Amino acid sequence: MTLAIHGGAPVRTAPWPAWPPPVDPAQRELVTEVLESGLWGATQGGSVVADLTAAFARRSGVRHGVAVANATLGLFAALRGLGVGKGDEVIVPAYTFVASATAVLLAGATPVIADVDPVDLHLSPDAVRAALTGRTAALMPVHLAGSPAAMDALNDLATRHGLAVVEDAAQAHGATYKDRPVGGLGDAGVYSFQASKAMTAGEGGLIVCRDESAYERVWSVCNLGRALGGQWYGHPSVGWNLRLTELQAAVLLPWLDRLDDEIDRRNTFCAALGHELAAVPEVAVVPATEGTTRDSRHLLMLRLDAGVDRAFLLEAMAAEGVPLDAGYPPLGTMSALIGEGARVESCPVTAEAAGTVVWVRQSMLMEDPAAAADIAQAFAKVLRHTGIAN
Numbered sequence: 001m002t003l004a005i006h007g008g009a010p011v012r013t014a015p016w017p018a019w020p021p022p023v024d025p026a027q028r029e030l031v032t033e034v035l036e037s038g039l040w041g042a043t044q045g046g047s048v049v050a051d052l053t054a055a056f057a058r059r060s061g062v063r064h065g066v067a068v069a070n071a072t073l074g075l076f077a078a079l080r081g082l083g084v085g086k087g088d089e090v091i092v093p094a095y096t097f098v099a100s101a102t103a104v105l106l107a108g109a110t111p112v113i114a115d116v117d118p119v120d121l122h123l124s125p126d127a128v129r130a131a132l133t134g135r136t137a138a139l140m141p142v143h144l145a146g147s148p149a150a151m152d153a154l155n156d157l158a159t160r161h162g163l164a165v166v167e168d169a170a171q172a173h174g175a176t177y178k179d180r181p182v183g184g185l186g187d188a189g190v191y192s193f194q195a196s197k198a199m200t201a202g203e204g205g206l207i208v209c210r211d212e213s214a215y216e217r218v219w220s221v222c223n224l225g226r227a228l229g230g231q232w233y234g235h236p237s238v239g240w241n242l243r244l245t246e247l248q249a250a251v252l253l254p255w256l257d258r259l260d261d262e263i264d265r266r267n268t269f270c271a272a273l274g275h276e277l278a279a280v281p282e283v284a285v286v287p288a289t290e291g292t293t294r295d296s297r298h299l300l301m302l303r304l305d306a307g308v309d310r311a312f313l314l315e316a317m318a319a320e321g322v323p324l325d326a327g328y329p330p331l332g333t334m335s336a337l338i339g340e341g342a343r344v345e346s347c348p349v350t351a352e353a354a355g356t357v358v359w360v361r362q363s364m365l366m367e368d369p370a371a372a373a374d375i376a377q378a379f380a381k382v383l384r385h386t387g388i389a390n
Ligand SMILES: *Cc1c(COP(=O)(O)O)cnc(C)c1O
Pocket: 069, 070, 071, 072, 073, 096, 097, 099, 100, 142, 168, 170, 171, 191, 192, 193, 194, 204, 205
């Protein structure tokens, strides 16, 4: 069988589902209602941002939330609201999106880039322990791919050393750890509604907070330093306008009603793909962290055997009609972060994983589970050709 990249017939010609999924009638109705009301901003008396915020807080098992322009700023506001700033260190995983670290820089603190667990690729509690110093002020576990980080061990460390915990839940709307929603497990949790995320309004973010006083400070950071319930032109602290709009919230609020169905759909696809991939020994599904009770499957991470030429594989898979992503380079290799003072711990696991992992996108996971066979078949075809599989 000739590879499609060499002119053969591709395994799959059908397109994969687009992202975002089609607009539903409830979204259309609410967006139109807000549009016609003229109450587009978050400070004009509209109620959709408040409803969205309350719904997310409730779903996260906490009392408070603040909707923001995006999750990068949300992480910044959460850190700042929790008192993290100049002279402080915040431990972030080396295998994550760059914003986890740049949010720390924005808060004036130092990102400390620590290695991930060799099995589940989330922030390693052992690496955190090794990275602690007298200046460590916070941990930022990232619920990568919609799969929860090892929150019990990380929260234990935080409690023992008096650290704040800001969960980067940008990819994990609806995920649970030991039956508790992520985002509500630390002092604050931050979701993203950027275009690639599991719920999107093009851009957007939302912070949930457990503690009332933390909430008041985070709210103030996002509202120009105002005091909650205080005077409009009174600014007792320094803050910024980081607000989400009512129009964005109108896209998002109805989405919450179908989020769980979409997560179920992606989980069904992942189960089918895991089953199909049993026949392709060079490709392994990266397992969820122990304690995961619901993986929200923002992406599926697959790990290739060390000998596989990933760059060739990705090109050949795309030609077969199965486009995959190479994922993140290690944060510690980004000279821009080092130039701003980030401290890089030894990260051998991330170095290895960043070269061997590939991602199956969320839009593909929304496809009929029968299509999982196409992915496995394309892997088998390409790997057999390269002589790694037989
Ligand atoms: C997308 C993402 C962010 C940033 O979210 P924005 O809303 O785009 O600012 C932060 N962390 C992770 C892990 C992300 O995937």
